Amino acid sequence: MLTTFTIAACGGRVVQHPISKQLSPTIACQVISHEMGSTTVCAQPQKIVAIGTSMLELILSLDIQPAGFADRILFNLGDYDRPSTQIPYLGKLVTSQPINVGLDYKPSLEALLKIKPDLILGTEVNRNQYEILSKIAPTLLFKWLDTKTNLRVIAKAIGNPQKAEQIIAENDQRLRNAHKLFSPFVAAHPRVLMLTPDNHLIQNQLVTGSNSLCGSLVADLGFQLVYLSAANTKIPPLISIEILPQFNNADLIILLGYNFGQSNHLNEPNKFQDNQVNNLKQEWEKNAIAQSMQASKDGRVYFLPAYLCLGLPGPIGTELYLKELQKQLLLSP
Structure with a gap:
């Protein structure tokens, strides 16, 4: 049986991959570079x-x-x-x-x-x-x-390398279109506080454009992400619920929820998204500090599943994330 050889990044190790007997030895093989070095892929x-x-x-x-x-x-x-x-x-x-x-x-x-x-x-x-x-x-x-x-x-x-270039071009155009679509809203409400709650609302991870795709996509729309001036924007500190009033200058608040404890509702896929944010919504509505925030009083607090931008970082997730932002920020009464 013919074999191809892959040299991994670690120590020059050689890994053998059997090639199917049905493949012609004349079929072209190519060496693909990736995180672990180079791998030969044939046909x-x-x-x-x-x-x-x-x-x-x-x-x-x-x-x-x-x-x-x-x-x-x-x-x-x-x-x-x-x-x-x-x-x-x-x-x-x-x-x-x-x-x-x-x-x-x-x-x-x-x-x-x-x-x-x-x-x-x-x-x-x-x-x-x-x-x-x-x-x-x-x-x-x-x-x-x-x-x-x-x-x-x-x-x-x-x-099919041409397909990748097509997808990338389409996604870049999607972001440009979204930037234009959101520009009036951004001009009126530029400052955004983004949080990923940890253990409900007790501790919240501050989201910035440099530590999360969720934040960088919002920044790409023209929004200004707010955070404490002393914070490390790549690894910002956890923010307790008591500190939230320090961010009261935010024009809107976006909370990214995740709750996989109730994820057995996949036979009813419409419930998956609700399960990610429903408990968080209820806690926010009942919390006196959260309700004291100006964004809460103005009705500009939004809840999105973190799964859209963390679990799906590619073009499909980007499209879904932008659609959800549009639905909640631009189309909601």
Whole structure:
């Protein structure tokens, strides 16, 4: 059996990947650079496994259906025979019935061997599994948030680099259109306080344009993100509920909620988004300090699922995030 060789970044290790006997030795192979070094990918991969929602999002953007998928959260125990009700947001775009390969930080080797994939796509969380994944199939690992680079590399690996450039151009245009659409609202209400609550409202992570894609996308629309002048904008401190009045100059407040304890409602996908923010809404409405904020009095406090911008950092998530911002900030009474 013919073999190709992948030289990993760590110590010049050589990993052998068996090539199917059905492949002609004349089929072109290409060396793909990624986070762990370089990997040889031959022919056009047909069975691709996406480890993590960011990888699933990117291959769906490239019109590729997954043969296997590992989610970040344990939403589904079996295989994805009804993906539209089993995978939040992206499931409606999945027309295959991918095999469930576990969670992204501990993918199931048994499931991967069952699939016999041509290509495995993962992120930096899979660094410790890279060696064994590479023995199953050519494996490419990426930084979670580096969408443009990831798109280009994956598109090259599947033999369609032009598609990546098209998607990137469309996403850039989407951001320009959104900036223009939001400009009147931004001019009237420029200052935004963004928070990701930790343990309900007791502690809140301050979101800035440099420590979160959620914040950087809002900044791209023209908003000014507010934070304490002494704060490290890359790793800002936790903000207790008692400190919130120091941000009373904010024209609006956006809270990014996440609540996976009630995520078993995926057979009713419309409930997933509500479950991420409903408890947070109720706490905000009952908290005297929260209600004392000028943005609360003005009716400009908004609740979005953090999953849209953290779990889906690519073009699909960006479009969903912008639509949700438009719905709540521009279209709500």
